[in-house]
Amino acid sequence: MRTYLVTQSDHSLDRGTADVVRAAIEGGVDVVQLREKHATARERYELGRELRELTREADVPLVVNDRLDLAVAVDADGVHLGDDDLPVSVAREQLGDGAIVGRSVSTVEAAREAERAGADYLGVGAVFATRTKDVRADDAEIGLSRVEAIAEAVEIPFVGIGGVTSENAGDVVAAGADGVAVVSEITAADDPAAATRRLRAAVEDRRVEA
Amino acid sequence: MRTYLVTQSDHSLDRGTADVVRAAIEGGVDVVQLREKHATARERYELGRELRELTREADVPLVVNDRLDLAVAVDADGVHLGDDDLPVSVAREQLGDGAIVGRSVSTVEAAREAERAGADYLGVGAVFATRTKDVRADDAEIGLSRVEAIAEAVEIPFVGIGGVTSENAGDVVAAGADGVAVVSEITAADDPAAATRRLRAAVEDRRVEA
Ligand code: NI
Numbered sequence: 076m077r078t079y080l081v082t083q084s085d086h087s088l089d090r091g092t093a094d095v096v097r098a099a100i101e102g103g104v105d106v107v108q109l110r111e112k113h114a115t116a117r118e119r120y121e122l123g124r125e126l127r128e129l130t131r132e133a134d135v136p137l138v139v140n141d142r143l144d145l146a147v148a149v150d151a152d153g154v155h156l157g158d159d160d161l162p163v164s165v166a167r168e169q170l171g172d173g174a175i176v177g178r179s180v181s182t183v184e185a186a187r188e189a190e191r192a193g194a195d196y197l198g199v200g201a202v203f204a205t206r207t208k209d210v211r212a213d214d215a216e217i218g219l220s221r222v223e224a225i226a227e228a229v230e231i232p233f234v235g236i237g238g239v240t241s242e243n244a245g246d247v248v249a250a251g252a253d254g255v256a257v258v259s260e261i262t263a264a265d266d267p268a269a270a271t272r273r274l275r276a277a278v279e280d281r282r283v284e285a
Numbered sequence: 286m287r288t289y290l291v292t293q294s295d296h297s298l299d300r301g302t303a304d305v306v307r308a309a310i311e312g313g314v315d316v317v318q319l320r321e322k323h324a325t326a327r328e329r330y331e332l333g334r335e336l337r338e339l340t341r342e343a344d345v346p347l348v349v350n351d352r353l354d355l356a357v358a359v360d361a362d363g364v365h366l367g368d369d370d371l372p373v374s375v376a377r378e379q380l381g382d383g384a385i386v387g388r389s390v391s392t393v394e395a396a397r398e399a400e401r402a403g404a405d406y407l408g409v410g411a412v413f414a415t416r417t418k419d420v421r422a423d424d425a426e427i428g429l430s431r432v433e434a435i436a437e438a439v440e441i442p443f444v445g446i447g448g449v450t451s452e453n454a455g456d457v458v459a460a461g462a463d464g465v466a467v468v469s470e471i472t473a474a475d476d477p478a479a480a481t482r483r484l485r486a487a488v489e490d491r492r493v494e495a
Contacts, residue, residue: 115369116351141326144353148375159325165358 076196077248077278078271079106079234079256081140082126085113087262093125095262100133102271104261105254108155108177110140123149138177143169153177155198163192179236181217186225186233198256199225201237202247219250226251241273245281254278286406287458287488288481289316289444289466291350292336295323297472303335305472310343312481314471315464318365318387320350333359348387353379363387365408373402389446391427396435396443408466409435411447412457429460436461451483455491464488 080099084092096107107130109123123139127149130137138153139146143166146154153175154166166176178189179198186197204216222235235247236256244255255278264270290309292302306317317340319333333349337359340347348363349356353376356364363385364376376386388399389408396407414426432445445457446466454465465488474480 116371117369120371120375142352142354143357144371144375144379147353147379148371159327161326161330161354161358165330165354169354169357 076105076232077254078104078275079254080104080261081108081110081256081258083110083258083262086259092122095267096126096129098267099261099271100135102268103275104271106136108138108140119145120148138175163194167193183224183228186229190229190231196231197233198236199233202235203238205238219246222250222252241277244274244277248278249281286315286442286444287464288314288485289464290314290471291318291320291466291468293320293468293472296469302332305477306336306339308477309471309481310345312478313485314481316346318348318350329355330358348385373404377403393434393438396439400439400441406441407443408446409443410445412445413448415448429456432460432462451487454484454487458488459491
């Protein structure tokens with residue numbers, strides 16, 4: 076889980092999300108999360124089925140943001156949950172042991188709690204202040220010291236998210252993250268495949284072996 | 286399915302939705318739909334579990350708006366889906382034959398299509414222009430003639446929704462609806478139990494026997 080793409084068509088320079096995902100796969104992305112915050116469930120369902128084909132062909136895991144029913148409907152590998160979503164325990168119950176269940180956290184305590192609740196991985200952030208407009212007030216910058224603290228506190232893998240670029244991705248994994256998750260760094264890149272390769276190289280370069 | 290309550294705490298005069306549902310049950314409501322448009326999934330999950338206890342005790346079906354996963358999580362009897370939600374076929378697949386699957390429609394064609402897709406009942410509307418502020422642009426008034434046309438077009442039961450009061454509920458069932466669904470007429474009533482009884486009496490009075 077070194078490079079993790081979170082989709083958002085309105086940060087994709089008028090390219091379709093499927094095209095961005097295709098390019099990210101070409102660049103070696105490890106995980107794709109279907110987010111599309113502003114789309115209806117029906118739209119995400121249609122898009123999710125398309126992404127499932129692409130990711131399955133490439134053997135790349137697909138997780139769905141927020142909704143278990145959507146994850147089941149598109150035959151995704153799992154879900155990614157936040158504070159406002161259904162609990163990890165409910166996801167585990169509905170999706171089974173084989174599903175990937177991820178959880179967004181920003182504190183050591185929340186990271187420990189998510190691990191105890193059975194999350195398979197964490198999204199930790201916002202590591203840096205993000206450049207995108209639709210950041211929620213609680214997406215405050217947690218910084219690299221918090222990444223270090225969470226790396227010490229939990230055993231499950233995690234990606235750093237929030238303001239991550241190929242410039243600072245190395246610092247994030249050097250602080251203990253297993254990889255990085257990005258939206259715009261890939262979706263809004265001139266060349267999403269090249270951006271993914273750059274990100275991947277930055278992570279490989281300074282990744283701490285567990 | 287004569288009286289059908291759709292919950293919305295911000296149209297409930299600062300009363301909790303659980304209190305409104307308790308009163309509606311006392312007044313003889315036939316179905317409760319957990320909607321709460323402005324709440325997070327986590328909030329609806331907590332509230333849904335509370336409503337499940339109340340409705341189960343009273344033997345009143347509980348359906349959840351939009352989300353199949355939430356319906357499963359609170360052990361609801363089914364879901365209610367709109368144009369922006371997952372398709373009826375996906376709901377049937379995930380929830381099984383025993384689940385109640387409802388569908389919002391506003392045209393004869395959509396009503397026929399939902400029936401073909403396996404919906405158990407329809408919410409037909411908006412029958413009248415609604416008084417609430419957060420009505421979507423496509424919630425245009427369809428009128429009683431459309432209710433009549435849909436009653437002729439489909440076999441499955443349906444409730445008329447949108448601007449329904451105890452004053453006009455009789456006209457809606459006289460036009461062919463099996464019952465009426467309301468938000469504010471119950472949630473914002475001085476006495477929600479009495480409002481439910483009034484509505485029920487209005488429906489009984491002019492209901493067309495199938
Ligand atoms: Ni409202």
